[in-house]
Amino acid sequence: MIAIINTGCANINSVRFAFERLGVTPEVITAPEKLVRFERAILPGVGHANVAMKRLNEQGWAEAIADYQRPLMGICLGMQLLCESTEEGDIPCLGRIPGKVELLETNELTAPHMGWNNLRVVKPHALTTGLSEQDQVYFVHSFAHTINQSTLVSGEYGQAFSAIVANDNYAGMQFHPERSGKVGAQLLQNFINWQL
Amino acid sequence: MLSKRIIPCLDVKDGQVVKGVKFQGHEVVGDILDLAQRYSEAGADELVFYEISASVEKRLLDVNWVAEIARHIDIPFCVAGGIKSVADAARVLEQGADKISINSPAIARPELIKELHDEFGKQCVVVGVDSFYDKQTQEYLVYQLTGDPNAASRTRYKTQEWVKRVQDLGAGEIVLNCMNQDGVRNGYDIAQLSAIRALCKVPLIASGGAGSMQDFVDVFKQTNVDGALAASVFHKGVIDIPKLKQFLINNDVAARQ
Numbered sequence: 001m002i003a004i005i006n007t008g009c010a011n012i013n014s015v016r017f018a019f020e021r022l023g024v025t026p027e028v029i030t031a032p033e034k035l036v037r038f039e040r041a042i043l044p045g046v047g048h049a050n051v052a053m054k055r056l057n058e059q060g061w062a063e064a065i066a067d068y069q070r071p072l073m074g075i076c077l078g079m080q081l082l083c084e085s086t087e088e089g090d091i092p093c094l095g096r097i098p099g100k101v102e103l104l105e106t107n108e109l110t111a112p113h114m115g116w117n118n119l120r121v122v123k124p125h126a127l128t129t130g131l132s133e134q135d136q137v138y139f140v141h142s143f144a145h146t147i148n149q150s151t152l153v154s155g156e157y158g159q160a161f162s163a164i165v166a167n168d169n170y171a172g173m174q175f176h177p178e179r180s181g182k183v184g185a186q187l188l189q190n191f192i193n194w195q196l
Numbered sequence: 197m198l199s200k201r202i203i204p205c206l207d208v209k210d211g212q213v214v215k216g217v218k219f220q221g222h223e224v225v226g227d228i229l230d231l232a233q234r235y236s237e238a239g240a241d242e243l244v245f246y247e248i249s250a251s252v253e254k255r256l257l258d259v260n261w262v263a264e265i266a267r268h269i270d271i272p273f274c275v276a277g278g279i280k281s282v283a284d285a286a287r288v289l290e291q292g293a294d295k296i297s298i299n300s301p302a303i304a305r306p307e308l309i310k311e312l313h314d315e316f317g318k319q320c321v322v323v324g325v326d327s328f329y330d331k332q333t334q335e336y337l338v339y340q341l342t343g344d345p346n347a348a349s350r351t352r353y354k355t356q357e358w359v360k361r362v363q364d365l366g367a368g369e370i371v372l373n374c375m376n377q378d379g380v381r382n383g384y385d386i387a388q389l390s391a392i393r394a395l396c397k398v399p400l401i402a403s404g405g406a407g408s409m410q411d412f413v414d415v416f417k418q419t420n421v422d423g424a425l426a427a428s429v430f431h432k433g434v435i436d437i438p439k440l441k442q443f444l445i446n447n448d449v450a451a452r453q
Contacts, residue, residue: 013263013266013290013291013292014266014292014294017266017267017268017292018270020267021268021270046316046317046319046320047315047316047317048317109198110396110397110398110399110400110422111397111398112318112319112368112398112399113198114319114368114369114399114422115198115199115201115241115399115422115423116198116199116201116241116452117197117198117199118197134453136199136452138271138272140272140294140319141319142318142319157198176272176294178270179270179271179272179294180270180271181236181270181271182270184270185270
């Protein structure tokens with residue numbers, strides 16, 4: 001059973017529907033003490049890091065997520081919140097994935113990085129099963145995790161950045177797999193299949 | 197490499213997709229979900245739904261069909277129609293829309309753009325601009341309430357100044373509807389899009405005038421817009437999306453297949 005963590009500031013439905021299309025019915029949970037009962041969990045996130053981090057701390061999610069031993073994956077802002085810190089609001093985050101989230105240097109390119117872009121596997125993992133160089137996924141973001149030892153897949157827009165990260169039982173996808181067509185569906189299936 | 201986005205636009209009225217010429221004389225082209233699914237499977241990169249009667253009738257769009265789209269479609273989609281407040285936008289986004297687009301309500305109250313930006317983040321906030329080229333004064337002028345020919349009217353804004361203003365207020369993307377070209381399939385308004393591109397730092401989407409696959413190549417190569425929106429050429433089967441993608445790639449335009 002998959003839990004979708006609802007802190008009240010993310011669009012829960014699109015992630016829930018994406019799992020339903022794969023034949024899995026996730027449960028949206030708003031109480032951190034419930035998390036431990038689930039086999040895996042998703043931390044979605046849209047909006048400003050400051051607001052989202054405040055809610056995670058105030059509602060008791062920070063401890064529940066730190067104590068969780070099973071696969072937990074953040075999507076977009078949810079991934080950034082699992083890292084050590086973010087430049088968006090200059091705040092510390094949950095620290096489950098090593099590395100910092102910084103403003104994406106897009107130079108002369110339009111910002112935010114919005115649209116379909118390629119992925120490059122740098123470290124094969126259960127989460128990268130079936131990915132090929134032609135595959136594209138849908139990104140919408142202004143900040144990104146700087147490539148380090150937890151980077152499984154990189155993306156490039158103005159600079160290289162982490163598109164998929166993992167550390168122990170925690171993982172994150174910077175793009176929106178729930179809105180990335182067949183490639184996104186494969187990646188969500190990979191998360192369902194991921195065994196620690 | 198970031199792909200140029202191909203965006204079918206579905207004008208919604210009374211629960212059906214309709215299409216008019218120069219924003220007038222609407223005819224029904226099909227069911228919302230059927231068309232959305234067909235375009236998504238054909239390789240559309242994003243979908244835009246405009247409930248065209250909502251702003252004119254001073255009401256929020258019907259959010260019931262939004263959830264149905266979110267349930268069945270696995271590409272991003274944007275929804276527009278009578279969104280006048282943060283509460284309205286929240287209702288649409290809760291149903292699973294990825295972005296909301298505002299047009300006439302932003303003209304009536306520009307601070308709405310900032311309020312939406314502050315609440316949901318820049319990435320959610322698209323501003324649609326209906327721009328008309330006045331041949332006599334040689335100016336680009338912003339229009340509003342174009343969903344109804346009887347309600348459509350000129351605003352006090354020139355397009356360039358309005359585009360700058362909406363960016364300053366926090367718009368994350370701008371869709372420029374070039375009204376002179378709408379529905380006539382004579383090609384995108386390259387001159388206007390180039391002029392606006394030069395002062396637009398956020399993603400810019402071209403709208404109005406697509407008639408052939410070459411028109412898409414031209415708009416991407418000559419104006420560097422991020423995406424191109426079109427309706428009738430897709431609804432009437434004039435352009436097939438997979439063939440369009442291949443044509444773009446053959447002409448060195450980055451496209452997703």
